[in-house]
Amino acid sequence: MGNSKEILKGVGITKQFGGLKALDGIDFSTKEGEIFGIVGPNGAGKTTLFNIISGVLKPSRGKIFFKGNDITSFKPHKLARLGIGRTFQVVRPFRSLTVLENVAVACGVEFYSNVLVVFRKWHNKNILKRIDAILKKTGLYEFRDRPASQLPLGFQRRLEIARALALNPSIILLDESFSGLSFSEIDELKGLVLELNQEGLSIIVIEHNMPIVMELCKRVMVINHGKKIAEGSPVDVVNNKEVIEAYLGRKYS
Numbered sequence: 072m073g074n075s076k077e078i079l080k081g082v083g084i085t086k087q088f089g090g091l092k093a094l095d096g097i098d099f100s101t102k103e104g105e106i107f108g109i110v111g112p113n114g115a116g117k118t119t120l121f122n123i124i125s126g127v128l129k130p131s132r133g134k135i136f137f138k139g140n141d142i143t144s145f146k147p148h149k150l151a152r153l154g155i156g157r158t159f160q161v162v163r164p165f166r167s168l169t170v171l172e173n174v175a176v177a178c179g180v181e182f183y184s185n186v187l188v189v190f191r192k193w194h195n196k197n198i199l200k201r202i203d204a205i206l207k208k209t210g211l212y213e214f215r216d217r218p219a220s221q222l223p224l225g226f227q228r229r230l231e232i233a234r235a236l237a238l239n240p241s242i243i244l245l246d247e248s249f250s251g252l253s254f255s256e257i258d259e260l261k262g263l264v265l266e267l268n269q270e271g272l273s274i275i276v277i278e279h280n281m282p283i284v285m286e287l288c289k290r291v292m293v294i295n296h297g298k299k300i301a302e303g304s305p306v307d308v309v310n311n312k313e314v315i316e317a318y319l320g321r322k323y324s
């Protein structure tokens with residue numbers, strides 16, 4: 072983790088939705104092997120930034136670089152294959168498929184051209200081996216034959232991460248993975264995130280819960296109304312006057 076090579080960089084990222092500037096000239100850089108935090112109040116533009124990084128949205132201006140290459144406006148499936156995985160704020164597994172089938176679909180995208188082919192061929196040994204490893208890693212192995220819809224929220228969040236891990240990413244984007252979880256679910260998920268990071272995975276987290284950010288991240292960027300207002304260690308940003316005013320409120324002042 073002493074490695075300071077840049078893995079993902081955004082330059083001047085701007086996103087206009089009609090008259091609303093959801094992002095306004097955001098610069099950021101994530102180092103290989105770090106857990107980088109993005110915080111900010113509701114509507115600050117955090118998810119919009121994830122959507123731009125993962126190709127769901129095109130920026131109105133600005134560029135995204137992954138491992139030094141310009142990937143701006145690449146399609147989501149291409150970015151997933153390149154090594155950028157993500158989760159969504161609202162969990163969205165295939166609800167009637169089992170846990171194992173959900174991960175199989177995500178794994179299969181690398182091997183086969185489309186989802187229909189995946190369904191016919193996912194019994195391929197290589198895929199099954201990889202799925203087993205991912206399910207064990209994420210603590211989902213014993214639930215592998217359950218429909219995804221029957222999992223408690225904490226495990227649905229794990230399933231989102233399992234799906235993001237399917238294509239062997241070098242970075243994953245976690246969009247509020249901890250929200251709505253119980254204390255014990257939070258602790259377990261933190262353990263998983265730290266373990267994945269210790270194995271070399273770079274991670275960007277969007278997170279509202281500052282104690283979690285402080286435990287996971289060494290560096291944090293704060294955005295408000297689409298603009299970066301602070302960047303630094305979690306301790307530095309929670310003591311930053313502009314951040315206190317914009318986001319954290321009296322609790323941290």
Ligand SMILES: Nc1ncnc2c1ncn2[C@@H]1O[C@H](COP(=O)(O)OP(=O)(O)OP(=O)(O)O)[C@@H](O)[C@H]1O
Nearest residue numbers: 088091093111112113114115116117118119120160
């Ligand atoms: N597709 C869209 N069309 C129009 N406006 C949008 C769209 N997506 C997001 N916005 C607006 O852009 C702004 C930023 O939204 P975004 O979801 O990125 O914020 P956020 O920081 O992730 O908020 P939260 O913490 O509530 O999830 C908000 O004002 C939102 O209403």
